[in-house]
Amino acid sequence: MxxxxxxxxxxxxxxxxxxxxxxxxxxxxxxxxxxxxxxxxxxxxxxxxxxxxxxxSKEALIREVFDRRLGPLNQARLDYLARLEFEAGGRALTPEKVLEAMITPVVQLSRDPLKRGAVFLRLLGRALSEPEDTMKQVLPIHYRDVVLRFKDALARALPEVPEQELVWRMHFTFGAMAYAMAGNDALQLITTCEAEGADDAEAIIRRLVPFLAAGLKAPAPQGLRTSTPQLTTNREAA
Amino acid sequence: MxxxxxxxxxxxxxxxxxxxxxxxxxxxxxxxxxxxxxxxxxxxxxxxxxxxxxxxSKEALIREVFDRRLGPLNQARLDYLARLEFEAGGRALTPEKVLEAMITPVVQLSRDPLKRGAVFLRLLGRALSEPEDTMKQVLPIHYRDVVLRFKDALARALPEVPEQELVWRMHFTFGAMAYAMAGNDALQLITTCEAEGADDAEAIIRRLVPFLAAGLKAPAPQGLRTSTPQLTTNREAA
DNA sequence: GCATGATTCAAACACTTGTTTGAATCACGT
DNA sequence: ACGTGATTCAAACAAGTGTTTGAATCATGC
CATH class of the missing domain: 1.10.10.60 (Homeodomain-like)
Structure with missing residues (x-):
C-alpha cells in the first residue's frame, strides 16, 4: 500500500x-x-x-525529477536578485548583474556533490525544447515567478529598450542559456572542454554573460511592424 | 520488393x-x-x-526527413554567403551580413508552400538538442561545411575576437537561433504572434540579427583561463 | 513473542511497438 | 492480352511497454 x-x-x-x-x-x-x-x-x-x-506512474516520476531540483534553483535565483537589488539601494542594476543572478545559481548547482547537479542541468537544458506534454505543464509552474521578476529587473536595467523588444530578447537569452547548459555538441562545435567540472561551468558564465548583455543592450532595430508579443503565464497559450 | x-x-x-x-x-x-x-x-x-x-526502417525514415530539407537549406546558406562575399570584393563582411546569410534561407523556407517548411523548422530547432543517436549522426554531416565556412567568415568580420571566444559565441548563437526557430513557448514568454506565417519569421530575423550581432561584437571578457575549445567535426567527440 | 503496516519481489497483465510475410492489386512494356 | 515487377494490403510476428497483483520480506511498536 x-x-x-x-x-x-x-x-x-x-x-x-x-x-x-x-x-x-x-x-x-x-x-x-x-x-x-x-x-x-x-x-x-x-x-x-x-x-x-x-x-x-512514470509521468509522476519525471514530474518529481524536475520538481526536486527546479524549486530550489529558481528560489536561489530570486534570492540572488533580491540581494543584488538590496545592495544597489534604489539604483537600477546593470544587465550584467541581472544575468549574473540568473546564471550563478546554475553554476552552483553544477558544483553539486559529484556531478549529480550537472546531470540535471543538461537534462533541463534539453527540457526547454521537449515536446512532451508533461514539460509544458511542469516548466511554466516553476518559471512563472522567475520570468516575471527578471523581466521587471531587466526592464529597469534597460529603460531604453521597448517592452516588446525586451521580451523577444529574453526569449533569445533563454535559448542561448538552454543550449549552453545542455552542453550540446549536436553540431560538435566543441570537442575539448568535455571535462564538465566546476571550472567549465564558471568559464561558460564568464563568456555567456558578456555575450548576452551586449545583445540585450543593443540599439532597438528600426522599422518593425509592432507585432505585439506579450508576457504572460497563461497555460493555454498554444 | x-x-x-x-x-x-x-x-x-x-x-x-x-x-x-x-x-x-x-x-x-x-x-x-x-x-x-x-x-x-x-x-x-x-x-x-x-x-x-x-x-x-523507422530510423531511415527520420534520416530522410532531415536529409530532404537540410541539404538544400544549408546549400542556400553557403550560396548566400558566397554571394555576399563576392559583392564585397575583398573587404570583410559585417557580422550582421554573415548572420543574414545564415538566417535568411531559414526565413525563405518558412514561406514554403503552405507551412510545410515552417513545420520542419520547428522540428529542426528541437532536433539540435535531441539525445537521439540518429541526430548525432545526421546533423554533423549536414552542418560540417556550414559551421566551418561561417566560422571563417565571422573570424574575418571580427578580427579582434580571439578564436576560442568566437567558437563559444557561435555556440551561443546557434542556441538562440534554435530556440527561436523551434517557436518554443516552453516558458510561455510569448502568447500572441502564434500566427507563425511568413510575416512572423521576418519579424524574428529583424530582432534576432541585431541581438546576436551585438553579442558577437562584444569586447572579449578578461581573465579567463585559456580553456581551449576547438572547432572540429570529429564524430567521436563525446 | 506476535501483529501490523510499509516495502520488496517475481510474475503476469493487457497493450503497443517495429518489422515481416505472402497474397492481392496495380501499372505498363511488349 | 498477357506477364512482369512494383506497390499495396491485412494479418501476424516477436519483443518491449507501463501497470497491477498477491504473496514474501522487512522493520517496528506493543
Missing amino acids: PPLDREPTRGSPDTKDRILAAAEALFMEQGYAATSLRAITAKAKVNLAAVNYHFG | PPLDREPTRGSPDTKDRILAAAEALFMEQGYAATSLRAITAKAKVNLAAVNYHFG
Whole structure:
C-alpha cells in the first residue's frame, strides 16, 4: 500500500533517491520517451514495481525529477536578485548583474556533490525544447515567478529598450542559456572542454554573460511592424 | 520488393511524400521516440507496411526527413554567403551580413508552400538538442561545411575576437537561433504572434540579427583561463 | 513473542511497438 | 492480352511497454 505521504523524517531506504538519480541520468542520455521503467529500475538496482509504488506512474516520476531540483534553483535565483537589488539601494542594476543572478545559481548547482547537479542541468537544458506534454505543464509552474521578476529587473536595467523588444530578447537569452547548459555538441562545435567540472561551468558564465548583455543592450532595430508579443503565464497559450 | 534505388523521374505515387509530411508533422508535435509508425501511416492514409517498404526502417525514415530539407537549406546558406562575399570584393563582411546569410534561407523556407517548411523548422530547432543517436549522426554531416565556412567568415568580420571566444559565441548563437526557430513557448514568454506565417519569421530575423550581432561584437571578457575549445567535426567527440 | 503496516519481489497483465510475410492489386512494356 | 515487377494490403510476428497483483520480506511498536 502506498504511504500516501510519508513524513520525510522516517528513514526511508534510499530507493526513492536511487530511482530519481537513475531516471535523471537516463532521461538525459536518451530522452524521456525513449527511457523505459525497466532501464531505470535496472540502473537503480531496485525492483520494477518500485517506481509505481513510490511515485504512482512514470509521468509522476519525471514530474518529481524536475520538481526536486527546479524549486530550489529558481528560489536561489530570486534570492540572488533580491540581494543584488538590496545592495544597489534604489539604483537600477546593470544587465550584467541581472544575468549574473540568473546564471550563478546554475553554476552552483553544477558544483553539486559529484556531478549529480550537472546531470540535471543538461537534462533541463534539453527540457526547454521537449515536446512532451508533461514539460509544458511542469516548466511554466516553476518559471512563472522567475520570468516575471527578471523581466521587471531587466526592464529597469534597460529603460531604453521597448517592452516588446525586451521580451523577444529574453526569449533569445533563454535559448542561448538552454543550449549552453545542455552542453550540446549536436553540431560538435566543441570537442575539448568535455571535462564538465566546476571550472567549465564558471568559464561558460564568464563568456555567456558578456555575450548576452551586449545583445540585450543593443540599439532597438528600426522599422518593425509592432507585432505585439506579450508576457504572460497563461497555460493555454498554444 | 524494394526498388533499391528508383530513378526519381518515374512518377511514384505520392505515398512517399505523404509519409514524409506526416512524419515531419508528428515528430514536431510529439518528438521522435514518442511517434509510432502506426500514427504516421494513419495520418498519411497509407498502409502500415509502406514505411518499411519505402524507407526500410523507422530510423531511415527520420534520416530522410532531415536529409530532404537540410541539404538544400544549408546549400542556400553557403550560396548566400558566397554571394555576399563576392559583392564585397575583398573587404570583410559585417557580422550582421554573415548572420543574414545564415538566417535568411531559414526565413525563405518558412514561406514554403503552405507551412510545410515552417513545420520542419520547428522540428529542426528541437532536433539540435535531441539525445537521439540518429541526430548525432545526421546533423554533423549536414552542418560540417556550414559551421566551418561561417566560422571563417565571422573570424574575418571580427578580427579582434580571439578564436576560442568566437567558437563559444557561435555556440551561443546557434542556441538562440534554435530556440527561436523551434517557436518554443516552453516558458510561455510569448502568447500572441502564434500566427507563425511568413510575416512572423521576418519579424524574428529583424530582432534576432541585431541581438546576436551585438553579442558577437562584444569586447572579449578578461581573465579567463585559456580553456581551449576547438572547432572540429570529429564524430567521436563525446 | 506476535501483529501490523510499509516495502520488496517475481510474475503476469493487457497493450503497443517495429518489422515481416505472402497474397492481392496495380501499372505498363511488349 | 498477357506477364512482369512494383506497390499495396491485412494479418501476424516477436519483443518491449507501463501497470497491477498477491504473496514474501522487512522493520517496528506493543
